[in-house]
Amino acid sequence: MSNPLIQVRNLCKTYSNDGVETRALCGATFEIEKGEFISIMGPSGSGKSTLMQILGFLDRPTEGKYFFEGKDTFTFDDDTLARIRNRKIGFVFQSFNLLSRTTVFENVELPLLYDEKPNKSNAKKVMDALNAVDMEHRAQYFSNQLSGGEKQRVAIARALVNDPEVIFADEPTGNLDSKSGLQVMKILQKLNDSGHTVILVTHETYTAEHAKRIIYVKDGSIIADDPVKHRRIADGEKELLK
Secondary structure, eight states, X not given: OOOOSEEEEEEEXXXXXXXXXXXXXXXXXXXXXXXXXXXXXOOTTSSHHHHHHHHTTSSOOSEEEEEXXXXXXXXXXXXXXXXXXXXXXXXXXTTOOOOTTSBHHHHHHGGGGGOSSOOTTHHHHHHHHHHHTTOGGGTTSBGGGSOHHHHHHHXXXXXXXXXXXXXXXXXXXXXXXXXXXXXXXXXXXHHHHTTOEEEEEESOHHHHTTSSEEEEEETTEEEEEEEOSEEXXXXXXXXXXX
C-alpha cells in the first residue's frame, strides 16, 4: 500500500517574540491522500494559515513529524525545501501576488524561470496553464488591466504551470464578488477532478463545502476532521449528496 501524500503527527508551532512564546498550532495529526480536495477551516487566528505554511514548506514546525511523499521533511535542508516548493507545490493567495506591470504570460511563466534547467517548452506550459483557467486570450494583457476574478484565475494558472502535486489556495475567494468566487471554486474543483490534490484554507463554511473533506481548526488545535455530506458543486448552485 502506498504512503499518503501528506502525513503529520503531533505537529506544533510556537512563535517567540521578545521572550514571549505564542503557541499557534499544536497536536495536529492527520493524513491527506494524493488526489484529495481538503478544506482547512477555522476563524481568524485559529492556526489554519500556520498549518498551511508548514504543509507548503513556507515554515517549519517546532515539534512533531511531517512526512511528504513518505519522506521525513525534518531531514530536508533549505535548498531541498526550495526545490520542492517550486516543483511540487503551487500557491494561490487571497491578494493574487501578481506583478502589476508584467504581462499575464510573464506572471505565469515566473515559477519556470527558477528551474535549474530552463526548457524550450516553457511557452507551451504557460499557455496550457492559461487554457486550464480560460485566460489564454489575456496572455499579453498586463495584470493591472484585469478584474479581480481574472487576476485570481491567472494566479491559479501560475500555481499550475509546474504541474504540482499539491495546490494550496489560501482564502482564494476572499477579495472576489460571489460570481467570480464561484468561477474560482469551479476551476479548483475541475483541477481536483483531473487529479490534482487541492488544499483550501478558508473561514467560510460555504466555501469550505466545495471540498470533499473539512479539517476544522480552533485555538491551534484540530477539533474535527469530517467528510462533506452535502458537497457544493460550483456549477450554478447545485449540491451533490456524498
